[in-house]
Amino acid sequence: xxxxxxxxxxxxxxxxxxxxxxxxxxxxxxxxxxxxxxxxxxxxxxxxxxxxxxxxxxxxxxxxxxxxxxxxxxxxxxxxxxxxxxxxxxxxxxxxxxxxxxxxxxxxxxxxxxxxxxxxxxxxxxxxxxxxxxxxxxxxxxxxxxxxxxxxxxxxxxxxxxxxxxxxxxxxxxxxxxxxxxxxxxxxxxxxxxxxxxxxxxxxxxxxxxxxxxxxxxxxxxxxxxxxxxxxxxxxxxxxxxxxxxxxxxxxxxxxxxxxxxxxxxxxxxxxxxxxxxxxxxxxxxxxxxxxxxxxxxxxxxxxxxxxxxxxxxxxxxxxxxxxxxxxxxxxx
Numbered sequence: 001x002x003x004x005x006x007x008x009x010x011x012x013x014x015x016x017x018x019x020x021x022x023x024x025x026x027x028x029x030x031x032x033x034x035x036x037x038x039x040x041x042x043x044x045x046x047x048x049x050x051x052x053x054x055x056x057x058x059x060x061x062x063x064x065x066x067x068x069x070x071x072x073x074x075x076x077x078x079x080x081x082x083x084x085x086x087x088x089x090x091x092x093x094x095x096x097x098x099x100x101x102x103x104x105x106x107x108x109x110x111x112x113x114x115x116x117x118x119x120x121x122x123x124x125x126x127x128x129x130x131x132x133x134x135x136x137x138x139x140x141x142x143x144x145x146x147x148x149x150x151x152x153x154x155x156x157x158x159x160x161x162x163x164x165x166x167x168x169x170x171x172x173x174x175x176x177x178x179x180x181x182x183x184x185x186x187x188x189x190x191x192x193x194x195x196x197x198x199x200x201x202x203x204x205x206x207x208x209x210x211x212x213x214x215x216x217x218x219x220x221x222x223x224x225x226x227x228x229x230x231x232x233x234x235x236x237x238x239x240x241x242x243x244x245x246x247x248x249x250x251x252x253x254x255x256x257x258x259x260x261x262x263x264x265x266x267x268x269x270x271x272x273x274x275x276x277x278x279x280x281x282x283x284x285x286x287x288x289x290x291x292x293x294x295x296x297x298x299x300x301x302x303x304x305x306x307x308x309x310x311x312x313x314x315x316x317x318x319x320x321x322x323x324x325x326x327x328x329x330x331x332x333x
Contacts, residue, residue, distance in 0.1 A: 001027050003104030004311050004328075006052040007062030020052050020312050025064070028100070028108040035114050036075040037087060041127035041305075042102040042328040043068035045159070047272070048131075049318035051096055052103070065315070066103035066328075067091040068130030070123040078111050086117040089283055090130025092274030103311060105330055113276035115283045118290040121297055124305055124327050128159070128298040134282045135242060135271045136163035136217075140171075142267050143215045143238035147172035150202050150212070152195075154229060155219035157184050159298075159325050160242060164217045166296040170289060173215075176201045178225075189225065198232050212237070219243055223252040230258075238265040298325060305329045 005023035030036050045068065052065030070088040073081050081087065089109065095101045099108070117126045145151060151168045155161045156177020168175045176198065179185025187197040202211045212234035218226060221243040233239060258264070271279070289295035304326045306314045314326040 001025055001105035002308050003064045003100075004052065004066070004308070004315070005062055006065050020065075020315060022308065022311065025104065027106055030075045030077070031108065032077075033111050034108050035073055035078060035081055035087075035111055037069065037071045037107050037109055037114065038074040039069050039071040039102055039105055039107055040123035040330055041070045042066045042104075043127040043130060044103075044314055044318045044326040044328065045131045046318050048096065048101070048103075049315045052315055053319060063096060064100035064102075064104050064107075065096045066101035067095045068127050069102035069107060069109075070117055070121075070126035071107075073114075074106060076111075081111070081114060081116075086123075087114045088117040088121075088126040088129065089114050090134055090279050091276055092279045093272055094276045097272070103308075103328055105308070110276050113280045115280050115287065118287045118297075120291050122300055124303055124329060125298050125300055127327050128303055128325050129286065130279075130283070131271060132159040132163040132298075133167070133286055134279050135160050135269060136167050137282050137286070138269045138271060138274075139164060139217050139240045139242055140167055140215075142269055143217070143240050143265070145171065145173060145215050145238075149214035150174045150234075151176070151215045151217065152198065152213045152229065152232070153177045153217050153219065154222075154225055155179070155243075156186075157181070158219055161217075161219045162298075164219070167289070170293055170295045174202060193228065195228055195232060214238070216240070217242065226252050230264075233262070233264060236263045236265075238267070241266075241268045303327050 003023055003025045005021050048065050068090045073083050073085040151173045153161045153164050156165055157179040165175050165177055176186040178187045178189050180190055186201055187195055199211045213232050214234050214237055216229050216239045218241045221241055290297055304324055306328055308328055311328050318326055
């Protein structure tokens with residue numbers, strides 16, 4: 001089978017560097033409590049790219065990268081997931097970390113990490129769901145987000161930020177996003193660096209209406225932006241960090257007096273720390289949301305679909321953090 005293969009390259013001078021290649025790998029054998037999936041599409045996340053290209057997480061190499069997938073069951077001993085079943089999934093700390101990932105024509109996955117694919121999504125759309133939507137769901141869960149909440153998303157134009165916005169709106173929340181461009185975000189951090197536009201976006205115009213934010217989901221991790229956003233956090237507001245900013249030390253000087261007086265909650269979410277079954281449970285919840293509750297899905301015309309032969313360049317593009325989602329597709333899509 002064809003696969004992306006992440007490994008160390010050894011040079012004549014005994015130095016080594018990380019490299020990603022396209023390789024022919026043996027078809028995995030079916031193992032107890034696992035399912036062999038024929039991959040139709042494999043979504044690429046920035047974290048997959050830094051994992052495969054520079055091994056930022058220090059995992060054992062060589063290895064096939066990739067966590068998100070959609071495809072069909074090829075071999076299985078599970079009667080609930082017979083061959084031919086359309087499935088999708090993601091991984092917390094297993095795929096591409098402790099075992100080979102999804103950037104391959106076939107992948108071996110734990111039974112409790114595989115979920116039937118939403119009927120309303122194509123294979124490419126389903127492969128773009130995993131990490132962004134489960135991370136978004138985790139963030140909204142830990143902040144105890146309610147339909148009456150006002151939600152601000154810092155970095156709302158990236159894949160995770162857009163997923164947070166889609167789920168929050170599906171739940172009935174009032175949502176605003178920040179970004180560097182006015183036409184794709186509600187508040188531009190370039191023209192409105194203090195985020196004063198929040199006052200125009202929220203509140204019903206009455207004297208007693210609250211214009212502060214109940215929940216802030218931070219997909220950027222910039223201390224400077226956090227400092228400005230915290231000024232707009234409401235009493236009993238919740239702030240969730242999903243990333244560490246590149247280019248400055250991710251340190252924030254917290255005012256403890258403000259923290260306890262305002263009953264604020266600050267937390268972090270790292271999807272890589274989760275077990276596969278935990279992520280599958282959320283993927284199952286998303287199935288119902290997509291198929292029955294009209295949760296907005298990744299638009300297929302906004303995905304960049306590439307064959308495995310162009311997978312290396314797609315991984316390099318994902319490291320640019322442009323917000324454009326790349327998905328590797330195979331002949332069986």
